[in-house]
Amino acid sequence: MHLISDFSIWWLIPIVLVAAGITYFHYQNKGWFAEVKPSYQWILRVLRFSSLALIGILLLGLIVQSLNYREEKPVFITLIDNSSSMLNYKDSGSVRKNTTDFLAKLKEKYAERFELVTMTVGTEVGSDIPSFKENSSALELGFEKINVDYYNRNIGGIAFVSDGNYNVGANPSYAAEKISLTPVFTLAVGDTTPKKDHLIRNITVNDIAFLKNDFPVEVDLESFKIGARSVNISIFQNGQKVANQVVQYKNGKRDFQQANFVLNATKPGFQTYTVKLEAIDNEYTLKNNTRTFYIEVIDARSKVLLLAGAPHPDVAALKDVLDANENIEAESLILKDWNKSLDKVNLVIWHEPGINFDQSALDAIQSKKIPLFFVIGPNTSNGVLSKLNLGLAAAAGNQTDDNQAFLNPSFSSFEIDDKVADALMYYPPLKSKFGSLKMNGNAEILLHQRIGQIRKKEPLLFFLQQNDLRSGVLYGEGLWRWKLNDFVRTGTHDAFKDLWSKIFNYLLVKQQGAGLRVEFQKRFTIDEDVIVNASFYNASLEAITKPLIDMKVTAENGKVYRSQFGVFGSSYKLSLGKLKAGKYNWSAKTSYDGKTYTKQGYFVVEDIQIEKSETTANHGVLKQLAKQSNGKFYQLNQYESLLSAIEKREDIANVQYEETAFNDLMDYFSIFLLLFLLLAGEWFLRRYLGSY
DSSP: EEEEEEOOGHHHHHHHHHHHHHHHHHHHHHHHHHHHOOOHHHHHHHHHHHHHHHHHHHHHOOOEEEEEEEEEEEEEEEEEBBBGGGGSSHHHHHHHHHHHHHHHHHHHHHHTTTTEEEEEEESSSEEEOOOBBBBBTTTTHHHHHHHHHHSSOOEEEEEEOOOOOSSSSHHHHHHHHSSSSSOEEEEESSOSOOOSSEEEEEEOOOEEEEETTEEEEEEEEESSSSEEEEEEEEEEEETEEEEEEEEEESSSSEEEEEEEEEOOOSEEEEEEOOOOOOOOOOOSSGGGGGEEEEEEOOOOEEEEEEEESSOOHHHHHHHHHHTTTTTTEEEEEEEEGGOOOOEEEEEEEEEEETTOHHHHHHHHHHTTTOOEEEEETTTTTTHHHHTTOEEEOOOSSSOOEEEEEOOOOOSSSSOOOOHHHHHHHHSSSSEEEESSSSESSSOOEEEEEETTTTEEEEEEEEEETTEEEEEEEEBBBHHHHHHHHHHHHSSSSSHHHHHHHHHHHHHHHOOOEEEEEEEEEEETTTTOOOOEEEEEEEEEEEEEOOOOOOEEETTTTEEEEEEEEEEEEEEEEOOOOOOOEEEEEEEEEEEETTTEEEEEEEEEEOOOOGGOOOOSSOOHHHHHHHTTOOOEEEEEHHHHHHHHHHHEEETTTTTTEEEEEEEEGOHHHHHHHHHHHHHHHHHHHHHTTOOO
């Protein structure tokens, strides 16, 4: 034990002198003090001096450095591979029993000598009794968990029970290297001899396909002891065969082949496809001959309706842009021929609404809250302009004006390429009504009017936002000349198409306003908890949690799961737990302020099944783990040999740690108690002698 101080030890001399001086003068002129016995006088002086000196010493901030010795038992960890491939072999029937017996005898023999820990690893790391049901093998996670949780601990050894197969993450030997000076004893399960078998090793396919589009499917096949022969591989959808192919195995012992298919997405939603590999006589297992995959087919096409009071080349120019996008279905109609059907229409482009204007047509479009884009030329009068509810007013009269375009540099809703900006300077003028254009309210101006080099404040192309409905206006007709100008200058229509594609995409983006919103992933695995987030916004777009939101989930077999969202901060959250593999439909419903809000969709839970393909153990990994860590490799049924070997290991022993502690002298209770006894002793003795 040593004393450490920030001040010089010589400060003890003035502390002692000051304590002695105060003691001397305190009792020097006390009349009662002279009448007591000399022995009591000395006791009082010693008590007062000692307490004052001790207080002074404590004020120096002395630190006590002490050495402590602690002995730690070794930690012996049993890590068990909990994946379902552990039961794929001939010795599978004894795996559970041998594992249980090993743990029991390890506890019986070494419970007092070691700190025993049992962990499982498969999809994730756990501490439960192994079930051998997990659907993937991420073996490296087990060693990473040990390294983190027992860092700087005395890990005596690790017993690793596994077949050596891993299908997620890296080789576990890399993570085990980080646990230095710790032997890994591997207990192997399974047979390394390849069986007569062929299997679907992997399926490569995009998660998403677009309706009526083709999508590729790659199926990787692996064979063992099949010989040189051909086999059939088929793909089924809803029980119907949609593709078939013959694969030729060439190498008799082991071979890899790939079958490539091109399928067509014929229906929207999650579609289930099953790949089946032809069975072979005396094949070891048929479990790995079938795999299921899911494709989400999205109907991403938007429907755009072009209306015109009369035929016009502008309509043809815009329709060419729309037709070039395979995800847009465009239809052009003369207004008088339109039956006012708006089924699945996402955008309406109305050219010269002033020609044969129909108020009922406008009301029908606006009631559906469909975005509108108007091309307003000189044939649209002020009277019609006011009926469009755009807050626009033009000058009276029948005179016309020619206006070119220049780009608003502060427009930021979407990016305009340099080639488009350059093209705008060459585009010929559009024809519109003569005079200024007035707007009530704010507008996002993309293009301003220009006459030659004179730039005007009036807009030429702009967007308006009114009651959650986005509208656009081109104030002028004749944009077909822009397309022609493009081709004359560059030989292409690229700039024209790029400009109008971005304008239409901007208008087609759906605006989210007040009401119910649900965030739901489209894909889960059988090992994941299905978690859903939701939120509700009032008319002021404030997130509130007053409404109760009900959730209904329906499985393929018709089973219905009903639950209710819980409040999570300013939003909602719901956990449906782990679900069986298959397709599910969901619907969320709530009521607020007299209105009912619903959202619905679908999701899929996938069974990856990668563990079923393992029919051969990988003991090479287990031997590598044992060798690199100075451990040893055993078969699981040889666990008695491992228990005996542990007894002889000198490196699995208790470790004694020397710990240095630094404590402030003032923190010791004994010092406080001594000071209290000194002061209290003086006080009681003075009272006993009659002093006040």
